[in-house]
Amino acid sequence: MSSDRFKGLVIILDGLGDRPCPELDGNTPLEFAHTPVLDQLAQSNQCGLMDPLLPGLPVDTHTSVGILFGLPPSVASCLCRGPIEAAGIGLDLHVGDLLLRANLATVEKHGPDFHIKDRRAGRIREHVDSLCRALEDINVGADILASLYPATQHRCVLRLQGSHLSAQISDTDPGGKGIDQRILMSRADNNEDEIARRSAAAVNRFTEISHDILSSHPVNKKRIQGNQLPANGIITRGVGVHQNFNNLLAYLNLKVAVIASESTILGLGNLFGFTTITDPAFTALPDTDLDKKLAFAKTALATHDLVYLHIKATDTTAHDRNPQAKAEVINRFDTALGKMVTGKMTSGKINLEDTILGVCADHSTDSYRGEHNGDPVPVLIHNPLGRKDRVNRFNETDCATGALGRLTAQSFLTSVLDAMGCLSNYKAAEMEYYRLTR
Structure with missing residues (x-):
């Protein structure tokens, strides 16, 4: 200049x-x-x-x-927001990756449903990387692998890798500030789109598996002992693909x-x-x-x-x-x-x-x-x-x-x-x- x-x-x-x-x-x-x-x-x-x-x-x-x-x-x-967050943490992006913005949250399971007690798990800051490492390369079916990566505080990036993934799916994060909201199950924007239905099912499967893994994680056991909210659930939004x-x-x-x-x-x-x-x-x-x-x-x-x-x-x-x-x-x-x-x-x-x-x-x-x-x-x-x-x-x-x-x-x-x-x-x-x- x-x-x-x-x-x-x-x-x-x-x-x-x-x-x-x-x-x-x-x-x-x-x-x-x-x-x-x-x-x-x-x-x-x-x-x-x-x-x-x-x-x-x-x-x-x-x-x-x-x-x-x-x-x-x-x-x-x-x-x-998903691809932006992924770029922000320096994730090596590949064509076809499905990227979602995610929160570590505090949830309780009631039957088949997850209810949110805190959307940010008490604004957790420590040991988020350890929690995310426990959720790398998770097989969520249909030859799709899901991995969670730490971003800022409670925020994370969820990446799904596999053939034929679609961003035409809904959030699982219900938004809002109230407690005891139910986590939404992801769904295809067009129910006739088989690829979108498969992508939504993969996100839902990850929601279930992540709760099982995080609930028994040593970090969360220690948080509960210290009267802190456990980061035992994942909510997602802002799905997209890299461009x-x-x-x-x-x-x-x-x-x-x-x-x-x-x-x-x-x-x-x-x-x-x-x-x-x-x-x-x-x-x-x-x-x-x-x-x-x-x-x-x-x-x-x-x-x-x-x-x-x-x-x-x-x-x-x-x-x-x-x-x-x-x-x-x-x-x-x-x-x-x-x-x-x-x-x-x-x-x-x-x-x-x-x-x-x-x-x-x-x-x-x-x-x-x-x-x-x-x-x-x-x-x-x-x-x-x-x-x-x-x-x-x-x-x-x-x-x-x-x-x-x-x-x-x-x-x-x-x-x-x-x-x-x-x-x-x-x-x-x-x-x-x-x-x-x-």
């Missing part, structure tokens, strides 16, 4: 947007948090509200981040890096050919090392044109219905960002005079219900040569008056790329987006 262009850093605070919380005196976690650095950036740049896909439509992380990573919305909305994707950032010949802890984000980066960077200190929880993440971002900017930094803890705390913890994560992020802007990090200062900085979220997560919702998210773009508006604080309410207005995730990305100087041939970029949607 020519030297007259800016580098770009896009920070994605997962699930940042929220609604007023009684525990926070009627404020959102972002409004309640102490954010002098974000507020200063808001005062000297441009802000707005962003709809990840469509106004009022709740979306998943992989859809909105896919768009922020350069996929056309029509393609991103069809992404399947290659075209991407606007690749078309623009940008060298892109992704810094994250979440296998979904890393998986998208791997699928698109980005450099993916992670570290054991990066977690999906409030204990994630934000200083180290930002230091890695600064280092990556030296060798990449565009760097994405993803922070999951804002979303995790909202799903846990803990707005106070979400506000505290935002506090910590603002402090860490201040160190990077002022040069108090050990890696030194990021030069905002030659860097376009975008701050956004992938979706809103309601801390009251613990679910994604369709509210727009606050965004800002720092451009040393750009305009500024009259927003004084970075939050859902104030950003609604910003000069960026209400834009889509696709428009947010192109606004960042335009500020970087990457869209000088705008007609070619416009035509490439059209081609990618065909």
